[in-house]
Amino acid sequence: MDQSGITPNTSNQQLVINGDNESATALLHEKQTRRRDNLRDVTFIEYMTVGVLCFVNLINYMDRFTLAGVLGDVKKEFDIGDDKAGLLQTVFVIAYMIFAPIFGYLGDRYSRRSIMAFGVALWCITTFVGSFITNFSMFAFFRGLVGIGEASYSTIAPTIISDLFVGNVRSKMLAFFYFAIPVGSGFGYIVGSVAGAAAGNWRWGLRVTPFLGVVAVALILWAMENPERGQAEESRMKPTSYTDDLKSLVKNPSFMLSTLAFTCVAFVTGALAWWGPQFIYLGLTLQPGVDITIERVSLVFGALTMASGLVGVPLGAWLGAALVRRCGRAHALLCGAGLLLSAPAMAAAMLLADHCFYAPFALMFVGELALNLNWAIVADMSLYVVIPPRRSTAEAFQILISHMFGDAGSPYLVGVISENLKRSLSPLPSEVPTKYVQFKALQYALFVTCFVEVIGGIFFLVTAIYIVRDKQKVDNAIAAAEAQSAEPSHSNAQEEVNEDE
Numbered sequence: 001m002d003q004s005g006i007t008p009n010t011s012n013q014q015l016v017i018n019g020d021n022e023s024a025t026a027l028l029h030e031k032q033t034r035r036r037d038n039l040r041d042v043t044f045i046e047y048m049t050v051g052v053l054c055f056v057n058l059i060n061y062m063d064r065f066t067l068a069g070v071l072g073d074v075k076k077e078f079d080i081g082d083d084k085a086g087l088l089q090t091v092f093v094i095a096y097m098i099f100a101p102i103f104g105y106l107g108d109r110y111s112r113r114s115i116m117a118f119g120v121a122l123w124c125i126t127t128f129v130g131s132f133i134t135n136f137s138m139f140a141f142f143r144g145l146v147g148i149g150e151a152s153y154s155t156i157a158p159t160i161i162s163d164l165f166v167g168n169v170r171s172k173m174l175a176f177f178y179f180a181i182p183v184g185s186g187f188g189y190i191v192g193s194v195a196g197a198a199a200g201n202w203r204w205g206l207r208v209t210p211f212l213g214v215v216a217v218a219l220i221l222w223a224m225e226n227p228e229r230g231q232a233e234e235s236r237m238k239p240t241s242y243t244d245d246l247k248s249l250v251k252n253p254s255f256m257l258s259t260l261a262f263t264c265v266a267f268v269t270g271a272l273a274w275w276g277p278q279f280i281y282l283g284l285t286l287q288p289g290v291d292i293t294i295e296r297v298s299l300v301f302g303a304l305t306m307a308s309g310l311v312g313v314p315l316g317a318w319l320g321a322a323l324v325r326r327c328g329r330a331h332a333l334l335c336g337a338g339l340l341l342s343a344p345a346m347a348a349a350m351l352l353a354d355h356c357f358y359a360p361f362a363l364m365f366v367g368e369l370a371l372n373l374n375w376a377i378v379a380d381m382s383l384y385v386v387i388p389p390r391r392s393t394a395e396a397f398q399i400l401i402s403h404m405f406g407d408a409g410s411p412y413l414v415g416v417i418s419e420n421l422k423r424s425l426s427p428l429p430s431e432v433p434t435k436y437v438q439f440k441a442l443q444y445a446l447f448v449t450c451f452v453e454v455i456g457g458i459f460f461l462v463t464a465i466y467i468v469r470d471k472q473k474v475d476n477a478i479a480a481a482e483a484q485s486a487e488p489s490h491s492n493a494q495e496e497v498n499e500d501e
Contacts, residue, residue: 105242272368285435343367
């Protein structure tokens with residue numbers, strides 16, 4: 001590919017005129033040769049920073065899924081059906097996605113340490129206070145407040161890692177960070193079910209993470225490095241207007257296609273994480289001679305979720321790092337393959353849930369493992385096709401889209417489909433649905449996730465067409481900005497380019 005003819009990632013970031021391309025290309029080559037691609041070069045404070053971010057991400061997802069581990073008890077206490085049970089998660093995600101762009105804008109311009117500390121403190125307080133509320137509407141409202149707090153952290157944390165590392169080291173650190181998502185989710189099921197069962201009250205499951213959150217706030221404020229934006233890439237770029245940021249992201253095919261693909265991932269994970277334990281429990285209770293509780297199913301489901309993350313996230317990062325050296329499109333292709341492999345495994349698990357005891361768990365593990373291959377890789381892709389000063393905005397934009405059309409509606413949608421199917425499958429609509437009807441209704445509703453996985457896999461495969469070109473644009477733009485900064489004679493280049501546009 002002729003790199004000299006590639007324009008930067010966005011029109012208003014075209015920092016040098018054509019005559020300066022040789023110096024920009026030389027600087028790009030020099031920057032790439034001095035990148036740290038070995039973990040031995042990472043400093044103690046950088047390891048500490050990633051460790052803090054990973055710990056907070058772990059308790060973040062623990063908090064998010066403790067409620068799913070005790071969903072049956074929640075439904076009984078509030079006397080609600082599947083639709084309102086799914087609405088609890090939808091309220092959380094709607095608040096999460098609405099406030100993500102706000103924190104993305106702030107994260108590109110103000111202290112990320114302060115914003116994250118505020119967010120973690122907010123979701124800890126609201127989770128703890130919400131655990132005492134007995135009114136369903138107010139309980140749902142406080143779940144929304146929890147979403148606001150979590151949005152501040154999830155939007156900003158990956159950009160700090162991207163500003164500390166480049167190349168393979170960044171990929172490995174992002175894998176460590178996103179490794180906390182399935183593990184934290186699994187811990188959430190376990191903590192929710194175990195703490196609730198031990199105390200004889202499901203509400204105690206919600207009171208564990210707030211205490212860990214206090215520790216997290218202290219670590220963010222006093223033990224974490226807060227790097228300059230673009231520090232690892234030695235970027236000289238300055239933030240542009242929010243309008244220009246959004247225009248650039250929309251025109252970036254790799255970012256938009258990977259965002260659509262990740263939306264499918266969010267849809268599937270949101271629905272399965274919320275309804276998975278309940279569905280498997282209903283299927284197992286239909287089998288003769290099986291005596292099992294929802295708490296035990298949540299415990300096993302949580303352990304499988306953790307195990308799939310322990311294996312899947314590092315495996316995806318390792319495969320991505322190994323294959324991308326041979327093929328620049330490997331990241332997108334690997335994500336697509338993961339989703340296309342996960343879909344039939346999940347479908348088989350759903351079909352066998354009322355016939356076999358072990359097979360549904362084993363197949364669910366395979367499906368989640370394949371799904372987890374993409375967590376670290378898609379985050380890395382989304383960061384390296386976007387210039388440093390707008391990465392928080394890009395993360396926020398991706399969170400907004402993926403949650404708006406993904407897990408904001410999938411738990412509620414599955415619940416609504418299930419409730420309607422219960423009425424149509426029952427011999428007499430006025431009767432209480434039998435366990436068999438409840439199981440079949442939820443089974444049919446969850447089959448939607450398998451189709452969405454296939455769509456997501458296709459989006460990732462299409463992303464592979466553009467990923468190499470768009471990454472090169474970002475590398476060129478960063479080098480061009482450094483070239484302009486290093487040569488005062490180029491000070492008017494930005495103005496000349498803007499006049500031409």
